[in-house]
Amino acid sequence: MLTRNVLRNRTEDLTEEERSVLESAVERTQTFAAGQTVVHQQRAVDTSTVLVQGLMTRHVHTDDGRRHLVAVQVPGDFVDLHAYVLKQLDHDLGALTDVRVALVPHAALDAIQARHPQLAKRLWFLTLLDAAMHRQWVMRLASLSALQRVAHFLCEMNAKLLAIGESDGERFALPMTQTDIGEVCGLTNVHVSRVLRQLREMGLCSWRAAQVVVHDPVRLAATGLFTPDYLYLNRATALRVAGHTGEAHGR
Amino acid sequence: MLTRNVLRNRTEDLTEEERSVLESAVERTQTFAAGQTVVHQQRAVDTSTVLVQGLMTRHVHTDDGRRHLVAVQVPGDFVDLHAYVLKQLDHDLGALTDVRVALVPHAALDAIQARHPQLAKRLWFLTLLDAAMHRQWVMRLASLSALQRVAHFLCEMNAKLLAIGESDGERFALPMTQTDIGEVCGLTNVHVSRVLRQLREMGLCSWRAAQVVVHDPVRLAATGLFTPDYLYLNRATALRVAGHTGEAHGR
């Protein structure tokens, strides 16, 4: 099922009927190779994209040619749903790995908007999750040190992948280069390398062959000042994340 | 009319009927004094807030007590509309000046969602504008220098205030302290002071008594790598902003 991971383990799940409506809104699927740009900024679009498999980036370019990521998308993310409403993107969509996506024509979304207000509200929710993550990224860049930023990002990816069953809470695949991490955290690849070494030497986590192993989830979260509230996970999943971040008894 | 500035001068305006539906969704108005916290993070909410007059902040707290802004709201902004969908806020809402707000119960929004799908989509649009601005803030923090960040922020406020008729493109009120600016740009108040002096000495803009005067809009925008696309202004307003940023002939 292509939309299996959409809203999976968030505060409120889709009903079976809603999920089947969404599933039938998919027109077709498509694959892209790692490194390809899937949608270009400013291109008028009439279709939105659900990420089915692989990782994607949303990134902007500065005038001097540098790139910066504003989001890393995982399977189940409706990566450019906001383009349905905004009519154009203010950033690029890229494939971080080989990816498989499901394409949903905006006409089908119009029908949902007109006939399934509750589902439409769930889609709205999806785009607001994005916004909540953006806010956390703003906080991360504005108030955290390099070490904290990287720790925070790793915790975030761990939690998001946990929600879709692609992390067990202590080990997950993260096929990004250190330059990519730098573009997430506003750091150079050189400094990312130093920070990762420091995290390793602190016994918090290690990173080899695109595999992250979190040795001390609690201290890693504490280092990155990470709390998963902004991901709006359901209770059970939040507790699983919290169990790995030392907040099992809080809230 | 309380909702006069909502979506004013954005790409697609509200129809008269839509605006009157929205207007009648307002339950009552309320005022807050400068410095007050209007809504606390994590508080469950059943009402959303349209800013009618004054400026508000959306800010998060870090564990060590520091504060950081994730948005500055101007009249016409539906400042916590996302709480209608998310059910709780992941940040605080504060009054930067004395403010007047209109309160819209979520029950009224439910009715709009169910019976006015087009208006619901326009509300969705509003929350996506927020997200687009968040992305720009991420870019600003990650890739710009202190000087560029402040210049970018000033251009953004100028454009937003222009859209609601509170700036003429070269002069506008900005009742924030330099500490506030620092919390927007991820800088200390000390460094903000130095940057403002530099902008003044470069002849780009000056800042006295909470009044910003932009002496050279084109170079200020160039300095901050500012382009107003992400504000999704309508053509006429975009041209007015562009006329002040040297892009009148582009696009």
Add this chain to the structure above:
DNA sequence: CGTGAATTTGAGAGCCATCAATCTAAGTGG
């Protein structure tokens, strides 16, 4: 005119960028 908040200025330190070289790993072709 006094008081506190906000701004300005200075000196020193630290974090991270930059530049550059080395090293590793994975692929490619002979």
Add this chain to the structure above:
DNA sequence: CCACTTAGATTGATGGCTCTCAAATTCACG
């Protein structure tokens, strides 16, 4: 199977941007 290539990771040295701490000054306001 090995030289060659290339992308990515690592390490070192240096410098600059911004923070921190501290004091002086200006401003807003009662």
